[in-house]
Amino acid sequence: MDRSIALWRTVFLILPVSVFAVFVIWPLLSSFYYSFTNWNGFNPNYDFVGFDNFAKIYTDRLFASAAINTVIWMVAAIILPTGLGLFLALLIDSRVPGGTLFKSVFYLPICLSAVVVGQVWVWIYQPDWGLLNTVLTYFSSEKINYAWLAKPESALFSVIVAWSWQQTGLSMVIYLAGLTAIPSDLQEVCELEGSSWWQKVRLVLLPLLAPATVVVIALSVINSLKGFDILFIMTEGGPFNSSDTLAMHMYNESFRKYYMGYGSAIAVVLFLVALAIIWLYFRQLRKVDEIYS
Amino acid sequence: MSSLKLQDVRKNFGTQTVIHGIDLDVEEGEFIVFVGPSGCGKSTMLRIISGLDQVTSGRIFIAGNDVTFTHPSKRQVAMVFQSYALFPHMTVAQNIGFGLRLAKLPKAEIAKRVFAAAEVLQIEDLLGRYPRQLSGGQRQRVAIGRAIIRNPRVFLFDEPLSNLDAALRVQMRLEIARLHNRLGATIVYVTHDQTEAMTLADRIVVIKEGEIAQVGNPLEVYESPANKFVAGFIGAPSMNFLKASIRAEGGRSSIQLYGAALAYLPDRFAREYIELGIRPEHLSFSESSDCDFWGVVELVEELGSESFAYLQTEFNPEPVTIRLEPNKKVKAGDKLPVSIDRNAMHVFSESGSTVAIGRI
């Protein structure tokens, strides 16, 4: 019996584990390997350069600005989609008519591709006839034709707004699921005890939504680390690398400049940052679980 | 002045009517128990009184004020939920003091009143704990603590003991009764457990399908059920119902059970068939064969303090339950003569309403 179970385990696991090992784990480890080389992507020969690539990270100004942009993106990701998603979830959860329809509307962008979302927002930000400037002109005395994506000051933030537009629905449904999980009698106690809406949100709902918040923030942060597609479509990291992120920088170094060794080093950094976030995430989740289970 | 008054309260959910016009007056300090099978609308009644649900029509008065459309928090009621509804992220003290905190009372005042409430329930030691660290009975007390700190005109209990195990349930039942004596508060208590209703209530309100089937003190309801539903619902094991017929003889009628005349009714009776209701303790085995009917013992249940036997009879498809006198030993398969206590027969019409009770 035990032996046959062990056999079935092996039979079942061999495919998923080996595919995952060969095409995810092994490349992951290889990234560490290549990060110590100067491979250029074509030449079969390459040299070991020790920690040179990591030393280069220290002096690479573009890396520094990409790292700062990534952090900005993360912070914005925590505030924008999380905050807006929570707000929408609270509104929709208050048994408003048409709740399901609203849910679908806010969730719709999730099923669109980054390419399409990027293109839509390029139109919105377009200086001459973009929606944003059209609306701003309507409220202003003069014609506004600010080039949102072409100005270093606004490029990154404009992309983040577009990205948040897509992500908000995800935060919202996770918060909605969290709200549904709160027993209705706890909300009824608030009503019986005479709590105002704001008191209920602050003293009861937010603390009880802590597990959902951990998940939403973790997802937003992780997804912000992945921030690449939409950036590639909207600004390609420009202008003047003002909207570069680490993921974008890694792509540029590896597949535009063919510094695959250096690109691998950036990938390793990216991996370590992601690892740290995942570790924090699981730790928080466990802590929160202890309180609420 | 009545503490709580319901006037023709009705409630629809969509097109479905769940409460069909309930009138009730509750005296100050009275312990009222709503009892009925699940789905009868008793919990809805409680939610309507608390204001969590609104009436479709009718009026609710608490301490003389019309509160029909008053916000739940302003009705001077407190509710203890079946699930206790304790906030998992708050300590016992914070849970009990939640309402005071919402009302922005000074912290010292809150602490003082929380402690006072905790003392009443003997949970002073638990104030710093979280609900997950408490046993079921302790959670129950905290939930009650959150109710008494509000100093309400009416306490509402929604099946508060149903999540506890049997032993604890008996203990908490006693404590709730004690609490009622000490606080002298008006309590409306909902349960599906007729034993709880009998032991706790000053008056029992038996509810069937959104209507009051009977109101009365526990003994009244037990001894003089208003209809077959109440008779069957109150009391365990349930009352026996036996099909019987009426035969007119001269100027009077007699009740015929399986061909034998049981009793005579004073007047001519306009019915052909009736149902006889007899509680298990009002049946006994006869010493001689001079009896009302014969029954074959199918099963004996010995509960320790008392014993019941289930009898097969030739005239009733359902087994007849009989309470055995102490020391009376019977075994399955015995065929024994049974007598009915003539002073404790309930006669029900086919529609289920009581026609006459007791000696006929």
Added chain:
Amino acid sequence: MKSIAESADISASARPFNPWPGTIFACLSVLALLFLAPTFGVLMSSIKSKREIAFGQLWTMPSELFLGNFADVLSNPAVHQYLLNTFLVTAPATAASITLGVLGGYVFAKLPFKGSDLLFLALVSGMFFPPQVILIPLFRLFNSMGLIDTLWPMIIVHTAMGIPICTLLMRNFFATVPNPLRECAIIEGANEWQILVLVALPLSLPALAVLATLQFTWIWNDFLWPLIFTQSDDKRTIMLGLVFMRGQYSVAWGIQGAMSLIASLPTLLVFLFFQRYFIKGMTMGAVKG
């Protein structure tokens, strides 16, 4: 006794007015309009003629329904190739990743062993890493296999990258399949494969639907992997094609809009019909992660 209608009337008049539902509804409606504006703009642009758009009327209602943009896009053979390629990647990769997830999920839920939690955690954490982390070695690997500029790398990578979410959801779902069912099947003489196929899977159709919608959408919409692994035009997927065709139709906004819509249509349809599963998958994957 008064009639129900009459008494309801009395109640309604006495009931205090609650302004909140109305306010919230209005608030949500405004936000919903804001949220829909971008998508709506594309939709509008796609049914406008070049002339109309040239007059700066991109964001207004079209004066007449113009289907020329769609005709242009749909008659372009390159678009056919893009759509076909995308389908040839999406369908097998979706099926393969779900199959592997089912196999793994069943073991982790019903046949746990010493260290299986750790293995499970390792598999699932793959969900969280930016794909850039494995980009270069995979490029090198497929290059050495001579598979660059074929559809294979995309199928394989999407399958591999789908394993974490598929395993996670299937394990969580299989965990809800009662153990006695499995034990009963064992007593009847079923082996684990038969239990999986005859007992667990038929009960898991909702989970499979969730995964199919999720995986289909993600793979269809992907941009990074085709960008890395394809070079020639006839191997591009639709999302990549969209970007490259943008150059071709640089100022033909109407055509671009129509292209975007056509490219998004499959996922929009999936969303429309399987929205319930989609949302469930997103929250399940997220909350239990």
